Amino acid sequence: MTDPLAVWVGAIVTLGVFSYLARDNPFYRLIQQAAMGVVVGITIVVTWKQVLQPMWLSPIQGALAGTRDWTGALWLLALVPGSLWYFQLSKKWFWVSTLVSGLFVGVAAGLAFKFRILLILPQIGASLKPLNPFAGPNGFTWEGFLDSSNNLLFLAALLTTLLYFFFSVKTENRWVRTPIRWGRLMIMVALGAMFGNTVMTRMSYLIERMQFLYEMWLRPLFPG
Amino acid sequence: MGRWLARLHTLNPRWLYLATAILLIIPLVILIPMPRGSASRATRGLYDAVEAVPAGGIVMIDSSWDQGSRSENAAQLECVVRHLCQRRIRFVVTSLGTVFSPEFAQKTIEPIAAQAGYVYGRDWVNAGYVQSASGLAPVISALALDFHTIRQADVRGTPIGDLPLMKEVRTIRDVRLVYVVTYAPSPEWISFITGQFGTPVAFGCMSMMAPNYYTYIDSKQLCGMLIGNRGAAEYEALIRHPALGTRLSMAASFGNAAVILAAVVGNLGMWAARRAGRRGA
Numbered sequence: 001m002t003d004p005l006a007v008w009v010g011a012i013v014t015l016g017v018f019s020y021l022a023r024d025n026p027f028y029r030l031i032q033q034a035a036m037g038v039v040v041g042i043t044i045v046v047t048w049k050q051v052l053q054p055m056w057l058s059p060i061q062g063a064l065a066g067t068r069d070w071t072g073a074l075w076l077l078a079l080v081p082g083s084l085w086y087f088q089l090s091k092k093w094f095w096v097s098t099l100v101s102g103l104f105v106g107v108a109a110g111l112a113f114k115f116r117i118l119l120i121l122p123q124i125g126a127s128l129k130p131l132n133p134f135a136g137p138n139g140f141t142w143e144g145f146l147d148s149s150n151n152l153l154f155l156a157a158l159l160t161t162l163l164y165f166f167f168s169v170k171t172e173n174r175w176v177r178t179p180i181r182w183g184r185l186m187i188m189v190a191l192g193a194m195f196g197n198t199v200m201t202r203m204s205y206l207i208e209r210m211q212f213l214y215e216m217w218l219r220p221l222f223p224g
Numbered sequence: 225m226g227r228w229l230a231r232l233h234t235l236n237p238r239w240l241y242l243a244t245a246i247l248l249i250i251p252l253v254i255l256i257p258m259p260r261g262s263a264s265r266a267t268r269g270l271y272d273a274v275e276a277v278p279a280g281g282i283v284m285i286d287s288s289w290d291q292g293s294r295s296e297n298a299a300q301l302e303c304v305v306r307h308l309c310q311r312r313i314r315f316v317v318t319s320l321g322t323v324f325s326p327e328f329a330q331k332t333i334e335p336i337a338a339q340a341g342y343v344y345g346r347d348w349v350n351a352g353y354v355q356s357a358s359g360l361a362p363v364i365s366a367l368a369l370d371f372h373t374i375r376q377a378d379v380r381g382t383p384i385g386d387l388p389l390m391k392e393v394r395t396i397r398d399v400r401l402v403y404v405v406t407y408a409p410s411p412e413w414i415s416f417i418t419g420q421f422g423t424p425v426a427f428g429c430m431s432m433m434a435p436n437y438y439t440y441i442d443s444k445q446l447c448g449m450l451i452g453n454r455g456a457a458e459y460e461a462l463i464r465h466p467a468l469g470t471r472l473s474m475a476a477s478f479g480n481a482a483v484i485l486a487a488v489v490g491n492l493g494m495w496a497a498r499r500a501g502r503r504g505a
Contacts, residue, residue: 021238022238046353047323047355050355054381107362111359112361114361114415115411118414118415119414119415119419122443122444126442126444193435194435197451198431198432200452200454203476203480204296204472205295206244206248207475207479208295208472210249210475211472
């Protein structure tokens, strides 16, 4: 059961945000600032309570008090690289912070290589699709023909889109200009699909709020 | 008629906002039965992946959404959890997104799990918020290698090692499927879970993010994906339990029809205004 006070606060805040549609107003700006404040406040509390306290402070306290394994005290060492970041605030000692930022960049670069290779290589393999409608186990079928046509369209879109981003070719040539135009068309189709989905998402936001206002706030006010 | 259409071109957009709001409320007030389409390949893929998990198997759900994407992610989490409960599959929930995510996941899952007779700690666990400000790649990698080093207590503060279910979950190899539901799931899950360990990964994402992930469905790097409320509605049809996704996608159909109508009428208005202008000149 949801707390009625929470529902009322939610409804007033929702209507306050919607009031922006009429015109910008102080109530809307008040809600905007309050929301940002609440998010920052809760993030600090939860990060402390669910991450730093149980995973960093408690092992140290336990180790020092002798109630937990002594290795917990090693977490004190995390303060050394952590505090090095603050040297970024000093012009003279800035170089000290590069010791830790260099370490982070190195780790991030290593993981990024691994991430990209594991993500992109299977994509290249998956781009090689059968184009022959007669190559199926049962010879020519309409299903196989439609699959091949789809694969051909995929290949055309892939190659022409790649060509569109290939800047070291002169585009005056007719043999290059036509595929580049086709590539641009493919990109526009993809962007159109993205825009259509964006409209759907924005609509979902509105529907969810309307549902909240109607089912949680208005309907209990007028039962029956 | 032409003059009337031309006047539409200069209509105050606030009237459109009001009309859209009223139109969206109708399907929420009156339940209108609508024809159901067949499930897309992406939705069917996730359904088949869950069906492939044996009863008693373990699925990991990363529920990293909050109020910002509740409008679509809530239904996507609900329908999959309901399917897991129907098949008596156990699950562990993490939240690598925002600090609010564990609470939203708890409120969504708790009633469904209770209705199915699931016992917390034995059949499902909410492991809580996993801090990932330094980047998802190291966190997902570490999570895959040793879950217990990343989360030492669950969302209630119970030590992870004391929960019966978590005694069986140490690495990603103990999990049959990973389902990531958030605004825009990170492709790091694909690289560091499917790419490295071969554990299937499925996504639940906002509609607007879906075009970014279709390519991973084609390459079979993602086993399935729920796209917005439409995906949730399709999934609910597959598990024969119409719920939130079906209701919201019904309202979305009204909204989309309104957008199409407004675009057509707006263009007609512009055409009529231009024509009237030419005649005036």
